[in-house]
Amino acid sequence: MTTIKDIARKAGVAPSVVSRALNNKYGVKDSTKDLILKLAQEMNYYPNTAARSLVTRKTETIGIMMADISEPYYSQLIKGMEYIANQTGYTLLFSNSYESVEHNRVLHKMIYAQRVDGLIIVGSNIQEKNFSLSLLEKKIPFVLVERNFSDPRVNCIWVDNVGGAYRATKYLIEQGHRKIAHIAGNLYYQVALDRLDGYKKALLEADIDYSEELVVSGNFVWQSGYATMKDILRHHPQCTAVFAANDAMAYGALQAITEAKLTVPDDIAIIGFDDLEFSSLTNPPLTTVRQPRYQMGQKAMELLTDILRGEKKNGIKITLNPELIIRRSA
Amino acid sequence: MTTIKDIARKAGVAPSVVSRALNNKYGVKDSTKDLILKLAQEMNYYPNTAARSLVTRKTETIGIMMADISEPYYSQLIKGMEYIANQTGYTLLFSNSYESVEHNRVLHKMIYAQRVDGLIIVGSNIQEKNFSLSLLEKKIPFVLVERNFSDPRVNCIWVDNVGGAYRATKYLIEQGHRKIAHIAGNLYYQVALDRLDGYKKALLEADIDYSEELVVSGNFVWQSGYATMKDILRHHPQCTAVFAANDAMAYGALQAITEAKLTVPDDIAIIGFDDLEFSSLTNPPLTTVRQPRYQMGQKAMELLTDILRGEKKNGIKITLNPELIIRRSA
DNA sequence: TTGAAAGCGTTACCAC
DNA sequence: GTGGTAACGCTTTCAA
Numbered sequence: 001m002t003t004i005k006d007i008a009r010k011a012g013v014a015p016s017v018v019s020r021a022l023n024n025k026y027g028v029k030d031s032t033k034d035l036i037l038k039l040a041q042e043m044n045y046y047p048n049t050a051a052r053s054l055v056t057r058k059t060e061t062i063g064i065m066m067a068d069i070s071e072p073y074y075s076q077l078i079k080g081m082e083y084i085a086n087q088t089g090y091t092l093l094f095s096n097s098y099e100s101v102e103h104n105r106v107l108h109k110m111i112y113a114q115r116v117d118g119l120i121i122v123g124s125n126i127q128e129k130n131f132s133l134s135l136l137e138k139k140i141p142f143v144l145v146e147r148n149f150s151d152p153r154v155n156c157i158w159v160d161n162v163g164g165a166y167r168a169t170k171y172l173i174e175q176g177h178r179k180i181a182h183i184a185g186n187l188y189y190q191v192a193l194d195r196l197d198g199y200k201k202a203l204l205e206a207d208i209d210y211s212e213e214l215v216v217s218g219n220f221v222w223q224s225g226y227a228t229m230k231d232i233l234r235h236h237p238q239c240t241a242v243f244a245a246n247d248a249m250a251y252g253a254l255q256a257i258t259e260a261k262l263t264v265p266d267d268i269a270i271i272g273f274d275d276l277e278f279s280s281l282t283n284p285p286l287t288t289v290r291q292p293r294y295q296m297g298q299k300a301m302e303l304l305t306d307i308l309r310g311e312k313k314n315g316i317k318i319t320l321n322p323e324l325i326i327r328r329s330a
Numbered sequence: 331m332t333t334i335k336d337i338a339r340k341a342g343v344a345p346s347v348v349s350r351a352l353n354n355k356y357g358v359k360d361s362t363k364d365l366i367l368k369l370a371q372e373m374n375y376y377p378n379t380a381a382r383s384l385v386t387r388k389t390e391t392i393g394i395m396m397a398d399i400s401e402p403y404y405s406q407l408i409k410g411m412e413y414i415a416n417q418t419g420y421t422l423l424f425s426n427s428y429e430s431v432e433h434n435r436v437l438h439k440m441i442y443a444q445r446v447d448g449l450i451i452v453g454s455n456i457q458e459k460n461f462s463l464s465l466l467e468k469k470i471p472f473v474l475v476e477r478n479f480s481d482p483r484v485n486c487i488w489v490d491n492v493g494g495a496y497r498a499t500k501y502l503i504e505q506g507h508r509k510i511a512h513i514a515g516n517l518y519y520q521v522a523l524d525r526l527d528g529y530k531k532a533l534l535e536a537d538i539d540y541s542e543e544l545v546v547s548g549n550f551v552w553q554s555g556y557a558t559m560k561d562i563l564r565h566h567p568q569c570t571a572v573f574a575a576n577d578a579m580a581y582g583a584l585q586a587i588t589e590a591k592l593t594v595p596d597d598i599a600i601i602g603f604d605d606l607e608f609s610s611l612t613n614p615p616l617t618t619v620r621q622p623r624y625q626m627g628q629k630a631m632e633l634l635t636d637i638l639r640g641e642k643k644n645g646i647k648i649t650l651n652p653e654l655i656i657r658r659s660a
Numbered sequence: 661t662t663g664a665a666a667g668c669g670t671t672a673c674c675a676c
Numbered sequence: 677g678t679g680g681t682a683a684c685g686c687t688t689t690c691a692a
């Protein structure tokens with residue numbers, strides 16, 4: 001591997017000059033700079049990341065924490081982040097933080113080992129406030145995605161879940177439904193709470209009594225949508241519509257309804273939340289609330305980059321709006 | 331951030347002793363070692379990654395290249411790799427190599443910048459032989475997944491695609507089908523070629539004439555399955571079964587069949603390949619060939635780790651067997 | 661068993 | 677504009 005010293009020797013200058021030339025800094029004559037650049041190319045020079053970050057104390061790397069990188073939900077988010085990172089030159093380091101306990105491991109690998117300059121944290125487990133606090137204390141720049149944390153020092157990007165759920169439920173009401181069940185997410189998550197709120201709000205507005213019995217809690221995976229839908233079918237046969245807190249659970253619900261030989265949307269209408277890629281392929285295609293995930297990823301990355309570059313100050317909150325996508329399940 | 335020097339000072343020893351103690355090397359008295367370990371804990375010491383890898387020339391990081399990290403197909407593969415990496419202490423650095431051209435960027439970010447100790451490359455684009463060759467030349471340890479490259483120096487892990495496709499097709503034949511179409515993948519990919527071969531082999535064995543007209547090529551995404559299925563329906567109404575080279579295209583085919591008011595499997599039977607999570611949720615649930623993806627990820631990671639640790643030599647080839655999962659689409 | 665010192669490749673500071 | 681040198685935090689070698 002060629003080093004800066006090799007180039008310096010060949011060019012007949014000092015290593016420091018080479019460094020400055022390569023980094024486009026002031027104080028290098030054009031002609032020597034040209035020579036150095038030419039030599040670097042010829043000699044196939046690439047800066048050593050470790051050496052550089054040892055002195056600059058920067059890694060040009062951003063850590064991404066999410067519950068499970070392989071959830072289809074995250075794919076667009078990741079792409080949005082990558083798109084910006086490719087432009088700004090940052091490298092992304094992913095970490096699956098399956099559980100809160102794992103946070104500790106991430107802290108080790110990313111923060112203490114000083115592998116990243118900042119963090120993007122996706123997910124809204126409401127018990128994880130402490131983690132944010134400890135990051136704040138350590139002065140690690142970070143942005144929270146899918147989470148609206150009121151602390152004025154933290155950066156948040158989230159979608160208006162209340163509004164999205166409200167619109168979905170309202171749409172069902174407009175279609176004439178009065179007995180509308182809600183398959184909620186795990187209520188440890190802010191998004192689950194918010195979507196439940198939106199559902200209630202629409203009911204209230206339409207003078208429909210809110211009934212706790214019609215709200216069943218799943219945990220965002222299709223299996224729980226399937227199981228809870230079976231319960232609803234058994235205990236509340238008068239239901240004519242269901243609003244599921246995410247698409248995965250809606251898929252499971254669809255499955256349960258199909259198995260019960262009922263048809264969607266004629267017997268039961270169903271609306272999901274997220275608009276996963278697959279949602280246009282269900283039978284019937286799923287009506288759902290689309291989250292601008294690609295855009296969320298982009299915004300999160302842009303924001304963190306700006307903060308790392310000193311172009312923005314901490315404490316920025318960004319709200320994005322979801323959109324009701326009407327297909328054929330409601 | 332506490333450094334080794336800080337600990338050395340407090341312990342009244344030299345930095346080198348601290349280093350040795352922390353790394354469990356010979357030549358440190360138990361009592362001083364205990365003291366150092368205790369101090370390290372108290373003072374919240376964590377080694378600086380950059381400094382360490384600058385001298386050891388190791389990053390304890392493995393680069394993962396794949397076409398598109400967000401493809402559901404890859405999720406289990408990633409989990410398998412992570413599982414092993416967590417055990418061995420390696421950090422994973424992902425890179426989406428959407429296209430061959432991108433290889434260059436990856437080389438820069440990972441190899442030239444010396445950010446990784448080795449590479450796992452997932453994908454089977456047959457035009458990418460040169461990339462492997464250049465890695466070989468640079469002496470970067472790597473393993474290829476989903477690819478059987480005959481060069482005796484390269485490590486490969488792949489599934490028996492020919493066998494899987496053969497079994498799927500044979501199953502259709504056993505169900506009485508004679509006019510069986512094949513929605514192939516992009517034939518630049520080895521896996522697409524292999525699955526086509528397996529299909530032919532089963533036909534041949536059953537004395538069914540192979541007809542090129544019944545093979546249409548998609549590019550592995552559902553849209554192409556949808557489009558090609560429409561063609562098949564129009565031009566070959568006598569077809570009673572379809573073998574799709576992957577599940578995504580099978581989903582599209584299912585969609586096209588449903589839209590044509592035909593039923594699966596009565597009018598047309600369909601088999602996919604991969605067994606994505608979603609395949610048990612289609613209507614009807616998809617019969618498909620399951621790839622042991624989690625296991626592939628694990629094996630790939632184990633193999634690379636062993637090679638990096640000097641416990642295995644290059645040139646290892648591993649074949650895994652796919653399994654026919656019979657659901658209700660065929 | 662311990663310590664001193666060199667060195668990894670880079671940047672940054674200060675003198676020329 | 678340029679060069680020398682120290683420094684980043686760590687491991688390794690060699691001598692004590």
